[in-house]
Amino acid sequence: DSGVTQTPKHLITATGQRVTLRCSPRSGDLSVYWYQQSLDQGLQFLIQYYNGEERAKGNILERFSAQQFPDLHSELNLSSLELGDSALYFCASTSSGGASDTQYFGPGTRLTVL
Amino acid sequence: GQNIDQPTEMTATEGAIVQINCTYQTSGFNGLFWYQQHAGEAPTFLSYNVLDGLEEKGRFSSFLSRSKGYSYLLLKELQMKDSASYLCAVEDYGQNFVFGPGTRLSVLP
Numbered sequence: 001d002s003g004v005t006q007t008p009k010h011l012i013t014a015t016g017q018r019v020t021l022r023c024s025p026r027s028g029d030l031s032v033y034w035y036q037q038s039l040d041q042g043l044q045f046l047i048q049y050y051n052g053e054e055r056a057k058g059n060i061l062e063r064f065s066a067q068q069f070p071d072l073h074s075e076l077n078l079s080s081l082e083l084g085d086s087a088l089y090f091c092a093s094t095s096s097g098g099a100s101d102t103q104y105f106g107p108g109t110r111l112t113v114l
Numbered sequence: 115g116q117n118i119d120q121p122t123e124m125t126a127t128e129g130a131i132v133q134i135n136c137t138y139q140t141s142g143f144n145g146l147f148w149y150q151q152h153a154g155e156a157p158t159f160l161s162y163n164v165l166d167g168l169e170e171k172g173r174f175s176s177f178l179s180r181s182k183g184y185s186y187l188l189l190k191e192l193q194m195k196d197s198a199s200y201l202c203a204v205e206d207y208g209q210n211f212v213f214g215p216g217t218r219l220s221v222l223p
Contacts, residue, residue: 002156033211043157043201045211056209090156099145099205100164105156 003027004093004106012112018079021109023091025072029104031055031097032074034066037108038087049074050097078111086113116140118214120202125220126192134187134200134217142207148176148187149201151216157201160187189219197221 003026013019025032034046036059045058049068060066063081068074078085088108094101118138126132138146145164149157163169163178163185175188189196202214 002158035211042215043203043213045213048209058210099209100162102159102162103147105158107156 002104002106004091004104006089006091006106006109008109009107010110010112012114013081014114015081015083017081017113018077019081019111021076021078021089021091021111023074023076023093023106025074025091025093026104029093029095030072031094031101032068032072033092033094033103034060034074034076035090035092036087037090038084043090046076048097055097081113083113086111116206116210116212118202118204118212120200120214120217122215123218123220125222128192128194128221128223130192131188131190132192132219134189134202134219136185136187136202136214138183138185138202138204138212138214140204140206140212143180144205144207144209146176146178146185147203147205147211148174148185149203150198151201152198160200192221194221194223 005024007022031050033048037043046060048056066076090108092103092105148160151157161176168177173190178185199216201216
């Protein structure tokens with residue numbers, strides 16, 4: 001158990017819908033990362049937050065957005081869902097968000113878009 | 115462009131040594147990471163290299179050559195539980211993480 005929690009574990013929805021994925025970092029960690037892992041594209045970095053502020057942006061679509069709240073939990077919002085958005089979504093947390101920090105991954109949310 | 119290459123699959127025998135290679139071309143380099151991922155589970159951190167050379171951590175070692183854009187992960191005394199995918203990732207200057215496709219390692223008895 002990494003100490004990072006993600007909810008829900010599974011999510012099934014329809015195309016065009018909007019969903020919110022939630023992540024709580026390890027106690028004391030200030031930085032949260034979001035990743036998407038699909039069968040055909042592997043693991044893709046989406047976005048990083050540090051202490052409530054966006055720090056780095058990867059391959060995140062405009063239909064997706066994220067934020068980190070004052071209690072440091074983070075939410076990833078996915079809208080106008082398409083079939084291709086079906087994937088495992090992981091969040092990871094680190095203490096300071098520095099390059100050398102170990103990232104601790106949550107168990108993931110499996111999103112299925114029908 | 116950003117590109118990381120790894121072999122797709124490898125097979126090795128229990129007790130043996132295996133080397134998983136990773137080559138990368140990225141817009142900048144802030145460090146290279148190796149992760150282990152068992153099927154259906156989250157990745158777990160194995161190692162981080164930012165300077166050239168070998169980093170050893172128990173049965174796992176990771177090597178980096180920045181001039182060659184090359185790294186390898188060395189696994190010694192292979193155990194059945196080492197059967198997993200191994201992901202190579204580079205953090206570029208934009209603090210963007212670029213992951214390779216992963217190498218699926220099968221350890222046979």
